[in-house]
Amino acid sequence: MYAVIMAGGKGTRFWPRSRQKRPKQLLNIVGRRSMLQQTVGRISSLLPLQNILVVAGEDHGQEVRDQLTDLLKENIILEPVGRNTAACIGLAALLVHHRDPEAVMVVLPADHLITEENLFLGALRAAVAMARRQEALITLGIRPTAPKTGYGYVEAGEGVGTAQDHVFYQVTSFHEKPDQERAEQYLKMGNFYWNSGMFVWQAKVILEGIQRYLPTLYADLQKLNGFDDYYQLNTEIARIYPDLESVSIDYGVMEKANNVLMLPADFGWNDLGTWASMVEIWPKDDQHNIHQGELIALDSRRNVVYSERRLCVLLGVEDLIVVDTEDALLVCPVGRAQDVGQILDKMKQRGMEQYL
Amino acid sequence: MYAVIMAGGKGTRFWPRSRQKRPKQLLNIVGRRSMLQQTVGRISSLLPLQNILVVAGEDHGQEVRDQLTDLLKENIILEPVGRNTAACIGLAALLVHHRDPEAVMVVLPADHLITEENLFLGALRAAVAMARRQEALITLGIRPTAPKTGYGYVEAGEGVGTAQDHVFYQVTSFHEKPDQERAEQYLKMGNFYWNSGMFVWQAKVILEGIQRYLPTLYADLQKLNGFDDYYQLNTEIARIYPDLESVSIDYGVMEKANNVLMLPADFGWNDLGTWASMVEIWPKDDQHNIHQGELIALDSRRNVVYSERRLCVLLGVEDLIVVDTEDALLVCPVGRAQDVGQILDKMKQRGMEQYL
Numbered sequence: 001m002y003a004v005i006m007a008g009g010k011g012t013r014f015w016p017r018s019r020q021k022r023p024k025q026l027l028n029i030v031g032r033r034s035m036l037q038q039t040v041g042r043i044s045s046l047l048p049l050q051n052i053l054v055v056a057g058e059d060h061g062q063e064v065r066d067q068l069t070d071l072l073k074e075n076i077i078l079e080p081v082g083r084n085t086a087a088c089i090g091l092a093a094l095l096v097h098h099r100d101p102e103a104v105m106v107v108l109p110a111d112h113l114i115t116e117e118n119l120f121l122g123a124l125r126a127a128v129a130m131a132r133r134q135e136a137l138i139t140l141g142i143r144p145t146a147p148k149t150g151y152g153y154v155e156a157g158e159g160v161g162t163a164q165d166h167v168f169y170q171v172t173s174f175h176e177k178p179d180q181e182r183a184e185q186y187l188k189m190g191n192f193y194w195n196s197g198m199f200v201w202q203a204k205v206i207l208e209g210i211q212r213y214l215p216t217l218y219a220d221l222q223k224l225n226g227f228d229d230y231y232q233l234n235t236e237i238a239r240i241y242p243d244l245e246s247v248s249i250d251y252g253v254m255e256k257a258n259n260v261l262m263l264p265a266d267f268g269w270n271d272l273g274t275w276a277s278m279v280e281i282w283p284k285d286d287q288h289n290i291h292q293g294e295l296i297a298l299d300s301r302r303n304v305v306y307s308e309r310r311l312c313v314l315l316g317v318e319d320l321i322v323v324d325t326e327d328a329l330l331v332c333p334v335g336r337a338q339d340v341g342q343i344l345d346k347m348k349q350r351g352m353e354q355y356l
Numbered sequence: 357m358y359a360v361i362m363a364g365g366k367g368t369r370f371w372p373r374s375r376q377k378r379p380k381q382l383l384n385i386v387g388r389r390s391m392l393q394q395t396v397g398r399i400s401s402l403l404p405l406q407n408i409l410v411v412a413g414e415d416h417g418q419e420v421r422d423q424l425t426d427l428l429k430e431n432i433i434l435e436p437v438g439r440n441t442a443a444c445i446g447l448a449a450l451l452v453h454h455r456d457p458e459a460v461m462v463v464l465p466a467d468h469l470i471t472e473e474n475l476f477l478g479a480l481r482a483a484v485a486m487a488r489r490q491e492a493l494i495t496l497g498i499r500p501t502a503p504k505t506g507y508g509y510v511e512a513g514e515g516v517g518t519a520q521d522h523v524f525y526q527v528t529s530f531h532e533k534p535d536q537e538r539a540e541q542y543l544k545m546g547n548f549y550w551n552s553g554m555f556v557w558q559a560k561v562i563l564e565g566i567q568r569y570l571p572t573l574y575a576d577l578q579k580l581n582g583f584d585d586y587y588q589l590n591t592e593i594a595r596i597y598p599d600l601e602s603v604s605i606d607y608g609v610m611e612k613a614n615n616v617l618m619l620p621a622d623f624g625w626n627d628l629g630t631w632a633s634m635v636e637i638w639p640k641d642d643q644h645n646i647h648q649g650e651l652i653a654l655d656s657r658r659n660v661v662y663s664e665r666r667l668c669v670l671l672g673v674e675d676l677i678v679v680d681t682e683d684a685l686l687v688c689p690v691g692r693a694q695d696v697g698q699i700l701d702k703m704k705q706r707g708m709e710q711y712l
Contacts (some may be wrong), residue, residue, distance in 0.1 A: 016669070296702055299692075307685065311711055313372070313699050315688035320673070324685050329663065331678055331687060332671035336655075343669050346652055355667055 001128055002103050002203070003043045004092040007036050007056040007064060007110035008082050012341040013274045016328035017306065020356045025111035026063050029272060030281055036110040037067050042117055043108065046124060053077060053095065054110070055088050058238075074230045080238045085197075086252040087244045090210045090221050091237070097203040098225070104131045105206075107199040113281065115268030123265040126166035127200035130261070133163065137209060137254060138200040139171065141193025141262045142269045147183035150273050150338065152176055152195035152250070156262050171260040174250055193264055195250065196271075200263075209253040217245040217252075274337035275321045278304050289314070293324070304334060328355050357484055358459050358559070359399045360448040363392050363412040363420060363466035364438050368697040369630045372684035373662060376712045381467035382419050385628060386637055392466040393423050398473055399464065402480060409433060409451065410466070411444050414594075430586045436594045441553075442608040443600040446566045446577050447593070453559035454581070460487045461562075463555040469637065471624030479621040482522035483556035486617065489519065493565060493610060494556040495527065497549025497618045498625045503539035506629050506694065508532055508551035508606070512618050527616040530606055549620055551606065553627075556619075565609040573601040573608070630693035631677045634660050645670070649680070660690060684711050 011024030018024045025035045033041065040052060050072055056064045058078040065076060077091065089107055096105045106124055114120045127138045141154045156169035174195065178186060186192035199206075211218040223240050227233040245252075254260055270277055282290040282304075289297045293307030300314035307324040314322070321337060323330040332340065347355050367380030374380045381391045389397065396408060406428055412420045414434040421432060433447065445463055452461045462480055470476045483494045497510045512525035530551065534542060542548035555562075567574040579596050583589040601608075610616055626633055638646040638660075645653045649663030656670035663680040670678070677693060679686040688696065703711050 016667075296699060296706070296708075298695075298698060298702060310680075310682075311372075311684040311708070313684065313686045313688075315686070315695060315699060316692040317676070317687055317689060320687065322685070322687055324666075324680070327665075328667040328669065329678070329680050329685065330669045330671070331673055331676065332669075333673060336672040339654075339671060342654060343652060343671060346654060350652075352652075352667070 001047045002051045002053065002096045002100070002105040003047060004089065004096065004105055004107045005036070005039055005043075005052065005054045005110050006085065006088055006107065006197075007039075007054050007060070008079055008088060009109070009111050010082070011111065012344050013338065014272075015340055015343060016323055016325045016330050016355070021059065022063070023057075023060070023111075024272065025109075026060060026067065030113055034067055035112070035272070036064065039108055039110045039112070040068060040071070042114060042120065043106070043124075046106075046121060046128075050075065053092055055079060055092055056110075057082060077237070078234065080241050082246075083241060083244045084246045085249040086210065086214055086217060086247045087221075087241070089199075089206065089249050090214075090217055091224070093203045093206045093210070094221055094224060097207060101204060103203050104128050105201065105203050107197075107201075109197050109271070111272060112196070112198075113268075113270040113272050115270075117267070119265070119267035122164070123166060123263055123267060124200065126164040127263050130161070130163040130166075130168055130263070131200045131202055131205075134161075134261075135202065135205045136168075136259045136261045137206060137257055138168070138261045138263055139254060140196045140198040140200070140265050142196050143264055143266045144187050144192065144194050147180065147187045148194065149178055149180055149183050151271070153178065153186050153192045154195050154262050155189075156191045156193060156264070160261060166263055168261045168263050171254075171262050174255045193262060194269075196265070196269060197250075199249070205259070206253070209257050209259075213256045214245060214247065214252045217247075220244055274340065275304055275306075275323065276334045276337035278306075279334065302334070357403045358407045358409065358452045358456070358461040359403060360445065360452065360461055360463045361392070361395055361399075361408065361410045361466045362441065362444055362463065362553075363410050363416070364435055364444060365465070365467050366438070367467065368700050369694065370628075371696055371699060372679055372681045372686050372711070377415065378419070379413075379416070379467075380628065381465075382416060382423065386469055390423055391468070391628070392420065395464055395466045395468070396424055396427070398470060398476065399462070399480075402462075402477060406431065409448055411435060411448055412466075413438060433593070434590065436597050438602075439597060439600045440602045441605040442566065442570055442573060442603045443577075443597070445555075445562065445605050446570075446573055447580070449559045449562045449566070450577055450580055453563060457560060459559045460484050461557065461559050463553075463557075465553050465627070467628060468552070468554075469624075469626040469628050471626075473623070475621070475623035478520070479522060479619060479623060480556065482520040483524075483619050485519040486517070486522075486524055486619070487556045487558055487561075490517075490617075491558065491561045492524075492615045492617045493562060493613055494524070494617045494619055495610060496552045496554040496556070496621045498552050499620055499622045500543050500548065500550050503536065503543045504550065505533055505536055505539050507627070509534065509542050509548045510551050510618050511545075512547045512549060512620065516617060522619055524617045524619050527610075527618050530611045549618060550625075552621070552625060553606075555605070561615070562609070565613050565615075569612045570601060570603065570608045573603070576600055630696065631660055631662070631679060632690045632693035634662075635690070658690070 011018040153175040157172040291305035367374040509531040513528040647661035
């Protein structure tokens with residue numbers, strides 16, 4: 001059993017806390033350790049450290065190594081450029097398959113929050129058992145608790161079997177992020193789940209999926225076969241990566257494959273997509289303000305405040321996000337949290353690289 | 357001719373820029389020099405420096421001396437506690453009268469903005485000429501340009517004479533800060549002026565007014581007569597000041613006296629009462645945002661931003677005040693600017709003295 005942790009995210013929507021050099025997964029957004037450290041720590045009770053691979057951006061190589069000092073250097077794979085999840089997962093599957101052709105691999109994003117660790121580990125164990133038994137692509141679906149428009153949805157069909165008391169379902173179809181009305185329908189349906197981006201499968205099964213549905217990507221990745229030496233391998237990755245097809249594993253393989261199963265799960269999951277996610281994470285005061293750092297709030301309700309070193313004072317404001325860092329300050333309504341990335345485009349236009 | 361500059365204000369509504377140790381008049385809110393320095397500089401073309409008196413709070417003595425190095429030490433009068441304008445003006449009038457029983461004195465707040473300096477000096481010259489000629493209490497009324505609820509109003513009656521081509525009017529009555537409806541009536545009336553808090557009179561005439569309408573204050577101030585030595589005088593001020601009657605010169609004398617004249621003036625005056633005043637002062641961008649410091653504004657309109665060192669980014673917000681200083685950050689709607697002082701009460705309750 002192997003785990004592949006995808007740590008290539010840019011996390012631009014957590015600006016100004018997240019920066020190009022320090023995206024969300026490398027920050028301690030929740031808790032004392034970084035999201036990446038928490039992700040590795042969480043999985044490490046299931047398998048030995050030498051079976052944990054982390055795929056990250058080349059720019060973050062040093063930081064990732066510094067954060068994961070227990071990890072083998074060879075297990076940190078650096079992408080010279082981001083090429084979406086299919087390339088990342090294909091590369092990792094190739095490496096895992098090379099080490100053990102029969103390996104089951106768990107794929108986990110590095111920047112998600114999970115509060116119920118035991119439930120999470122139980123679900124993974126069940127999925128691994130199922131993946132050993134059956135040549136399936138297993139996705140973890142999160143039981144929705146609200147009509148969220150920020151998540152993709154997975155529609156479950158018939159139950160097809162159990163492993164360790166967990167029931168697995170056929171997947172009828174994948175659905176893009178819905179509008180509000182549709183999200184409410186999905187919630188009512190009962191068989192729609194949030195697409196968590198967490199997968200379990202045999203390395204060889206996902207490689208077969210990529211070979212079948214993304215043959216060009218598969219062929220390009222084959223160029224990496226035969227490089228046992230870490231430095232040679234990295235040199236070759238750096239050479240081929242920029243030309244790889246950039247497509248998500250969902251769109252490129254999962255939506256097309258017919259051996260896809262879903263395991264419903266309910267372990268306090270949050271993808272921490274934007275500052276607005278903090279509404280569900282941080283504790284609230286009696287006016288429903290949530291904050292990290294010193295806050296005085298007068299006649300102010302439902303605000304999200306992150307202030308590193310300064311006292312933040314709110315007077316008569318509602319539903320605002322206020323993020324105060326050493327060199328930059330953001331103020332925006334909670335309802336605009338998903339647009340924070342637009343700020344970075346604006347700064348690029350103006351040549352304000354120091355703030356990116 | 358003497359000038360008395362009242363620099364005792366606390367300026368709590370400019371928090372977090374203004375602090376107990378550095379109220380508004382000691383800050384360079386507009387321009388490079390402090391409001392106090394600008395006030396002294398503006399008047400100094402009319403009279404010699406040794407005829408300019410500054411009355412300030414004891415806490416600010418060193419800062420005032422540092423800012424006004426050209427001023428005679430003896431001309432900086434320190435109040436151990438604030439006792440409103442009647443005590444301040446009475447004290448100053450006593451000192452001026454002691455130096456020259458025939459002196460005309462100009463009373464100016466230290467924290468007001470005046471953009472048309474020549475018009476201002478012309479008005480003062482005329483008022484001084486009138487005050488020499490007539491035993492009147494002259495107040496400068498500002499021709500209103502909008503139905504402001506933040507100012508008191510002076511109602512002008514009959515014209516009673518001219519000096520240097522300026523017409524002076526009898527004052528019919530003084531009016532407290534009005535509500536919106538009343539402010540609009542006042543604006544339409546045409547003979548209502550903003551009460552600027554600037555006065556011109558003979559020292560002996562205002563002392564007579566205080567003697568008549570505030571006899572207790574007058575009697576208490578008489579205890580200061582006879583102290584020629586600066587240190588003795590200050591010791592005596594420190595002794596008697598806490599027990600002085602605390603009342604404004606408007607309420608205590610001007611509203612009751614029958615020798616009050618008003619000089620209408622129009623010299624780009626603003627009392628800089630709150631952060632919202634900045635809407636009329638600082639330049640606007642094409643989205644009507646006004647700012648000091650680096651700002652990026654996306655879908656954001658009519659905001660007032662002061663940011664000392666940090667980049668401030670606004671996304672999707674309107675009519676907000678954002679003030680960012682080294683240790684504290686304020687966010688409030690423009691419409692709540694007058695309530696910023698409430699924050700200080702809250703901080704006192706919580707024992708957060710370091711931010712006051």
